[in-house]
Amino acid sequence: xxxxxxxxxxxxxxxxxxxxxxxxxxxxxxxxxxxxxxxxxxxxxxxxxxxxxxxxxxxxxxxxxxxxxxxxxxxxxxxxxxxxxxxxxxxxxxxxxxxxxxxxxxx
Amino acid sequence: xxxxxxxxxxxxxxxxxxxxxxxxxxxxxxxxxxxxxxxxxxxxxxxxxxxxxxxxxxxxxxxxxxxxxxxxxxxxxxxxxxxxxxxxxxxxxxxxxxxxxxxxxxxxxxxxxxxxxx
Numbered sequence: 001x002x003x004x005x006x007x008x009x010x011x012x013x014x015x016x017x018x019x020x021x022x023x024x025x026x027x028x029x030x031x032x033x034x035x036x037x038x039x040x041x042x043x044x045x046x047x048x049x050x051x052x053x054x055x056x057x058x059x060x061x062x063x064x065x066x067x068x069x070x071x072x073x074x075x076x077x078x079x080x081x082x083x084x085x086x087x088x089x090x091x092x093x094x095x096x097x098x099x100x101x102x103x104x105x106x107x
Numbered sequence: 108x109x110x111x112x113x114x115x116x117x118x119x120x121x122x123x124x125x126x127x128x129x130x131x132x133x134x135x136x137x138x139x140x141x142x143x144x145x146x147x148x149x150x151x152x153x154x155x156x157x158x159x160x161x162x163x164x165x166x167x168x169x170x171x172x173x174x175x176x177x178x179x180x181x182x183x184x185x186x187x188x189x190x191x192x193x194x195x196x197x198x199x200x201x202x203x204x205x206x207x208x209x210x211x212x213x214x215x216x217x218x219x220x221x222x223x224x225x
Contacts, residue, residue, distance in 0.1 A: 034211040036152070043202055043215040044152060050209035087152055091210025095168045096142075096154040 002026055002090050006099035012107040017078045021102045023071040023088035032092035033071045035064055038101075039084045047086075048073065078104070109133040109214040111203050116219035123193050123223075129186040129203030129216055137181035140206030143188050145199035146218075153199075156188065157206070171197075193223045 003026035013019050023033065031051045036044040046055045048064040051071060061076045075082055083106055088099040115127040129141070143156045156177040157166045165177055176189040186203050200218040207213030 032209055034209065036212075038152075043218055044212075045215065046207065046211055046213045049207065049211040049213075053208070055213065089152070089154075089211070094157065094166045096157075096210065098152045098154070101151045 001095055002029060002093060002097050004088055004090055004097050004099040006086075006088055006102050008102060009100065010103040010105065012105055013078050014107045015078055015080060017107075019075040019078055019082075019104060021073040021086055021088075021104075023066075023073070023099050025069045025071075025090055025092075028068045029090040029092035031067055032090055033064075033066065034089045034091060035062075035073045036087045036089065037082075037084045038087065044087065075104075109205065111205065111214055111216035113201060113203055113216040113219035116201065116221045118222045118224065119193055120225050121194060121223055124189070124191045125193065125221060127188040127190070127201055127203075127219060127221070129188075131184045131186065131203075131205075134205070134214075136184040141177075141179060141186045142204045142206055142212060143175075143177060143186075143201060144204055144212070144215075145197075145201045145221075147196070147199040150199075158186070190221070193221075195223050197221065198223045 005024045007022045035048040038044040052064045063074045085101045085103045110132045112130045140159045155168045158177045174192045178187045202218045203216045204212035205214040
């Protein structure tokens, strides 16, 4: 199974900040890397698929980069709606696996 | 609007069985692969099963293989998860999710809580 490791586990940030979350795979996943946002008590929602493609309706302040084993989710200009937990997920092979999550909270 | 609504959760004893359903609407169900995922209390996300459009290609996570069975009825726009020989560690919120581009999950139900306890 491909192990996904996110860093940091949590980050405190202020409105307007730039936040970067890293995701590392234990072996190459090529560009098959997706990002999700989960607000407390809610189902996850897809933010970015295939490393860098923004899902419909996702604000352009979210962006994704990377390839192979190292990936980054960036939020440019943090908004109040963005305080949530973020997960990466590889879709290169089965079983699909997720990172442990990165919680973004208010500084 | 895409809607996925899970049902069938509840409290079950260890070794017991439960059947989850997921009712889909707002899209052509028979055109999409589907998945079940779960989230234990306070924990991260775990993919547990996949089924393709005709229901002929099915995969499971090792944690549920041999105990859980995924199925679908394209005429009823419904996805199912039959759970047998349940364990304490199966306690979680279970989500059904639509398969999307690049193996992502683009639409999720609201989730249904399954608790395994004596």
